[in-house]
Amino acid sequence: MAVISRGFHGRRPEPGRTLPPGQYETRDFPVLSAGPTxxxxxxxxxxxxxxxxxxxxAWSWPDLMALPSESPTVxxxxxxxxxxxxxxxxxxxxDTLLADVETEAGYALVDSYGGYTTNLPLADxxxxxxxxxxxxxGADLAPEHGGPARLLVPHLYLWKSAKWVRGIRLLTRDExxxxxxxxxxxxxxxxxxxxxxxx
Ligand SMILES: Nc1nc2c(c(=O)[nH]1)N[C@H]1C(S)=C(S)[C@@H](COP(=O)(O)O)O[C@H]1N2
Ligand SMILES: [Mo]
Numbered sequence: 001m002a003v004i005s006r007g008f009h010g011r012r013p014e015p016g017r018t019l020p021p022g023q024y025e026t027r028d029f030p031v032l033s034a035g036p037t038x039x040x041x042x043x044x045x046x047x048x049x050x051x052x053x054x055x056x057x058a059w060s061w062p063d064l065m066a067l068p069s070e071s072p073t074v075x076x077x078x079x080x081x082x083x084x085x086x087x088x089x090x091x092x093x094x095d096t097l098l099a100d101v102e103t104e105a106g107y108a109l110v111d112s113y114g115g116y117t118t119n120l121p122l123a124d125x126x127x128x129x130x131x132x133x134x135x136x137x138g139a140d141l142a143p144e145h146g147g148p149a150r151l152l153v154p155h156l157y158l159w160k161s162a163k164w165v166r167g168i169r170l171l172t173r174d175e176x177x178x179x180x181x182x183x184x185x186x187x188x189x190x191x192x193x194x195x196x197x198x199x
Contacts, residue, residue, distance in 0.1 A: 090135030105170035118177035
């Protein structure tokens, strides 16, 4: 059995704060956007879920604000290898938004204001694992980080957490989004280091 000399290998992550393979910790909050930051007024903001049959469920900003809000504290893992521990958000669970949505779809394609898209299995939006986040660290979500609202799905690489989220299309067949079409992994589990197709 190996003898472990504690303290000899630098700072250990705190309990529950483990880095996925190939990641390093950062304390800042980098901004990664594939294009310019769209300015979306809360007045004209709308979030829609469209099912595979074409049924459309829509929420205005006041509709979203009227729903119960949660405040998850989660770790973020970006495919460019930074991770940020213990970020606190405010937002509405996708479980809440999907509660009255009748669907047999297996997949979701997320659309953003500005044109960004990303795909994931619908199951990953359920089970208390995904939110439409509208605050970060107790304040309105900054535009560069996706305000007024972004998808937050922290158990997958952060490119799945679409900023300036506008809607989700529920699909019976998986369809790649922006980065997935460019060779990124269709699922993107940081713990299995699914960065690119074939990982
Ligand atoms: N609409 C939109 N959402 C996006 C992106 C983007 O370019 N456009 N970039 C993704 C990527 S690659 C990452 S790492 C995170 C970065 O979020 P941040 O800028 O708040 O750190 O947003 C994701 N969501
Ligand atoms: Mo990213």
